Amino acid sequence: VYQAEFLLVCLGTFLIGGYQASAMYYRYTALEAVRDDQKGRAAALVVGGGVLAALIAPEIASYTRNMVAIPFAGSYLALAGLATIAALIMLMLRDGGVPAKTRTGGAVMLELLRRPRLRGAIAISAAGHGIMILVMTATPLAMKFCGFDVDTAANIIRWHIIGMFLPAFVAGPMIDRFGARLMAVVGALALVFSVVFAVSGISFSAFLISSFLLGIGWNLMLLAGTTLLGEGHDASERGHAQSLMELGNSITGTVASLVAGALIAGAGWNIINFGVLPVLLVAIFLMWAGGRKPVTQGV
Structure with a gap:
């Protein structure tokens, strides 16, 4: 957006789509961190986090839209910042381990x-x-x-x-x-x-x-x-x-x-x-x- 390059905007949006797709796996990560009798609550809390997103996302977008000289460039910077925070939180979670695979494909x-x-x-x-x-x-x-x-x-x-x-x-x-x-x-x-x-x-x-x-x-x-x-x-x-x-x-x-x-x-x-x-x-x-x-x- 800052460079006014449409193809770069498309590429960036494509990568955001991959980020969003991987975010759907957060609920599976939660299932690996709890006992069997807590799995429903674990998945629900992850999905319930969408309430917080629904409340704060519009405010973040509105506040950062004109944060820099180019309109909406600040919003994309804010998105990068949020993704960085999410990555740091993921690194703090207990590793569920990679199971041995007997078959693939x-x-x-x-x-x-x-x-x-x-x-x-x-x-x-x-x-x-x-x-x-x-x-x-x-x-x-x-x-x-x-x-x-x-x-x-x-x-x-x-x-x-x-x-x-x-x-x-x-x-x-x-x-x-x-x-x-x-x-x-x-x-x-x-x-x-x-x-x-x-x-x-x-x-x-x-x-x-x-x-x-x-x-x-x-x-x-x-x-x-x-x-x-x-x-x-x-x-x-x-x-x-x-x-x-x-x-x-x-x-x-x-x-x-x-x-x-x-x-x-x-x-x-x-x-x-x-x-x-x-x-x-x-x-x-x-x-x-x-x-x-x-x-x-x-x-």
Whole structure:
């Protein structure tokens, strides 16, 4: 930005994307640092940190935007500073160790996907993530078509973000107490009620409540899927399993963001929301089908 070189800005943004992708692994790092009965709370606290980010990030961006002579160059410097702080914190964490790998490559990935437990965990996480991205991206467009201004849509998205991260502080203990599968169902029900409110009308309150519930559903399904993932693999397969879950989240999120605009223009707001329901049913079925299997090595 300081050099006014567009290609360098694109390259820098590409690297920021890699940084953000690696940040999704922070919750796995937390799982390696605690006992089995604390895993839900550990993952939840990491995700819950998004509340702090939602509160301070706009202020940091506003304060640093004109910190140097070139507008927004200071914001990128602030981002570099925050990433440095994150790296220092990572160095202070207990090392979970690198497990001995007996096998590597795509064959391991295919074998993992054949396991019902792991497949169900990935389905729950990917479904919740894809649905959230799809509806969240479509919401401001739908509000514009309904006559709301940009500031009103921004306020709705703000409450959606609060719904995404604030429940993590209670979702973690609930997962540890009642089990990840039950909490995944609760998350799916939150998304069902989000659909109910979304199609109930075009009022401000309908958009607000549906967006807030959308965030809650995403939170519960992501945390439940992350916790369930550990049941479907051993330590030597940990990296492959985590990569599969993140790949599933990335694919569904990317597809959802790409099709949201076309769907809202071609099919409409109600069709988008009703389309959420069969995806939820398939994800819940895969999760419960895998959960009925006895817990044995490689299942």
